[in-house]
Amino acid sequence: MRKSVRDNRIHEAVDRLAGFCSMNWEVLEMLLTLTGEKKVCRQVLEEERLRQFISFCRDFRLYYELADFKMLARGDGTLGGFANEAEAAPTNHPYGSYILYVSKNKKSAGAAKLAERATSPEFGKILGYPGCCVDFHNGVSARQGKSRDFILDSLKRYGIYPFYNNMCLQHQGFALLSHFPCSPDCAASESAGKERLDFLREYFPALAQCLESELKSFVIYTKDSGVFYSTGFTMEGNMVTFGEIKGLIRNSLREKLQSAGKIYVTDFNAFTLDGEEYRGDCGIFSFK
Numbered sequence: 001m002r003k004s005v006r007d008n009r010i011h012e013a014v015d016r017l018a019g020f021c022s023m024n025w026e027v028l029e030m031l032l033t034l035t036g037e038k039k040v041c042r043q044v045l046e047e048e049r050l051r052q053f054i055s056f057c058r059d060f061r062l063y064y065e066l067a068d069f070k071m072l073a074r075g076d077g078t079l080g081g082f083a084n085e086a087e088a089a090p091t092n093h094p095y096g097s098y099i100l101y102v103s104k105n106k107k108s109a110g111a112a113k114l115a116e117r118a119t120s121p122e123f124g125k126i127l128g129y130p131g132c133c134v135d136f137h138n139g140v141s142a143r144q145g146k147s148r149d150f151i152l153d154s155l156k157r158y159g160i161y162p163f164y165n166n167m168c169l170q171h172q173g174f175a176l177l178s179h180f181p182c183s184p185d186c187a188a189s190e191s192a193g194k195e196r197l198d199f200l201r202e203y204f205p206a207l208a209q210c211l212e213s214e215l216k217s218f219v220i221y222t223k224d225s226g227v228f229y230s231t232g233f234t235m236e237g238n239m240v241t242f243g244e245i246k247g248l249i250r251n252s253l254r255e256k257l258q259s260a261g262k263i264y265v266t267d268f269n270a271f272t273l274d275g276e277e278y279r280g281d282c283g284i285f286s287f288k
C-alpha cells in the first residue's frame with residue numbers, strides 16, 4: 001500500500017509539468033518528489049527551463065539547490081550522436097546545462113548537491129537508486145572514464161527481460177527509471193519500475209499507457225549506427241520477426257531492418273540480417 005496522503009494539487013502539477021518538461025521521466029521524477037515517494041531528484045536544465053522548474057518549486061513548496069557548476073555534454077559520434085560525455089564547467093560558461101536538485105526537504109537537496117560535487121560514491125544512493133546499480137554505475141564510470149555506455153555494459157546474455165527495466169529508449173523519452181539497471185533483469189530496478197508505473201496509472205494514466213506500450217519492445221541497440229526498436233514483434237527460437245521499426249535516426253541499417261522485417265539473433269551482441277552478420281558494439285534486447 002502506498003503510504004502518503006496525496007497532495008490535492010497533484011493533478012494541477014501534472015498539467016503544469018507537462019507544459020515544460022521535455023522528457024517523460026522529468027515529469028515522473030518531479031511528481032514522485034512532490035508526493036514524497038522520492039527523497040530528492042536531479043534535473044539537468046538549460047536556462048529557460050531552469051526558470052520554469054524554479055517557479056514550479058516555489059509554487060508547490062519544494063526545496064531546491066542549484067549545483068555550483070554547469071554540465072557540458074557532448075556526443076563522441078556514437079549512439080546516433082547523443083551526448084554520452086560530460087564535464088563540469090563554471091556556471092558563467094556560455095554553454096552547458098544547470099543541475100537542479102529538488103526535494104521536499106532542504107537537507108536532502110543540499111546533500112545531493114554536495115555528493116555530486118565531491119563525486120561521492122554515495123551520490124546514487126542519495127538519489128534513491130538500488131545499491132547494486134550504484135555499484136555497477138561506479139564500476140563502469142571508473143573503467144570507461146567520461147565516455148560511457150551503461151546499457152551495453154549491463155547486457156551479458158540474450159534473453160527476455162522485464163519491460164520496467166528498459167532504458168534503451170530514454171533518448172526518445174520513454175523510460176520508467178532514472179538510473180541504469182546493473183542488469184536488464186535487476187530485481188530491485190524491476191520493483192522500482194513497477195511502483196513507478198502504478199503511480200503513473202493513478203495520476204497520469206495516459207503517460208502510463210504510452211510508456212508501457214513503447215517499453216514492451218524488441219531493441220537493436222548499436223553504439224555506432226543508432227538505436228532501433230519495434231513494439232510489434234514475435235520470437236520463434238532465435239528468429240525475431242517485427243513490424244514497424246522506430247528510432248530517432250534514419251540510416252541504411254534502419255532501412256535494411258525495415259525491409260527484411262526479421263533478424264536471426266546469434267548472441268546478445270550479434271545477429272544476422274539478410275545473410276549479413278553484425279557483431280560487436282551492439283546489444284539485442286527483448287522486453288515483455
Ligand SMILES: [Zn+2]
Pocket residue numbers: 130131132133134181182183186187188189
Ligand atoms: Zn541493480
